[in-house]
Amino acid sequence: MNKMKNNALYYPYINPPKSKWLLEKLLYWDSISSIIPSQVEASKDELEPLTKDLISAGLLKLIKPFDYNLSIFQSRFLEVAKNFTPSSITKTRIHIEKIGNLSYDLTELGLLKHGEYSYPWFKMNSELAFIFMKMLVEELSKIPDLNATTITDSLPQNIEKERIREDVLSFCMPLPNVDKISIDKILKFKEKHAPLIIGYRNRIEEITLNIINQDEKTRKDRFELEKSKFKEEIKELNEAISSSWKKPLIERIIIPIVSTVGGYFGGGYIGGAIGFTASIGSPLIDSFNKEKHPLSYYTSMERTF
Secondary structure, three states: OOOOOOEEEEOOOOOOOOOHHHHHHHHHOOEEEEEOOHHHHHHOOOOOHHHHHHHHHOOEEEEOHHHOOOHHHHHHHHHHHHOOOOOOOOEEEEEHHHHHHHHHHHHHOOOOEOOOOOOOEEEEEHHHHHHHHHHHHHHHOOOOOOOEEEEOOOHHHOOHHHHHHHHHHHHHOOOOOOOOOOHHHHHHHHHHHHHHHHHHHHHHHHHHHHHHOOOHHHHHHHHHHHHHHHHHHHHHHHHHHHHHHOOOHHHHOOOOOOOOOOHHHHOOOHHHHHHHHHHHHHHHHHHHHHHOOOOHHHHHHHHHO
């Protein structure tokens, strides 16, 4: 099994959607990247306000196609393009920096035109443009330094694993439908709960793989089973955390266990000091471990968003 990646690479557009989907991804992955040509970054005319704010906050990283050798991708896509038969006539804008050395060949094939768009934008059949972007991000995702998996909000055309992951995230991310995304709240949350995110994400990927590894006839049943198990564990975790904070304050104060006793707190009586520490040590340590449980990332989201 491939090693779990920590980051995500968004496609097919420059601007990710302002939606619950984006909020989930910002809290699920360490970072999100989008392919934004240098010319677009410089002019900023094509960037939506939210995209600009995400970039400024460091929540959205820029990937520039010219920074990478994409010759293998370009050769593969050209072969796909030569055999492409569209089922619709809808067109999509695509930037020359993404097309690169393919511009001449695609123009000769009649698959790339200026049309109503002026340089550096071209227009391409929407179906072919989606294939182009999917192949491009898949090639970029192979670059070790990016450490990224591909994500898209265009689910009908997406790969099976990603569709199942989206279904799993629907019950694993307790987030509201949003009209406005609070960047400051996201930054503070990720900073505070960063130690939990890898364990949480591994758990979600485990659930996803458990479902994928079923045959088609039993996949839906496994999905419902995993959902039920997850919700039950969250319920137990919430109850454990709530219970621990209902205890008297003295039971929630962590007192260090020391190997030698002396001074003001020692009282010259080692046995008494150890007895007192042990009497509150177990529940304290137990409570601490519960709050460091990877699924505490979920319970923290419930309380924050």
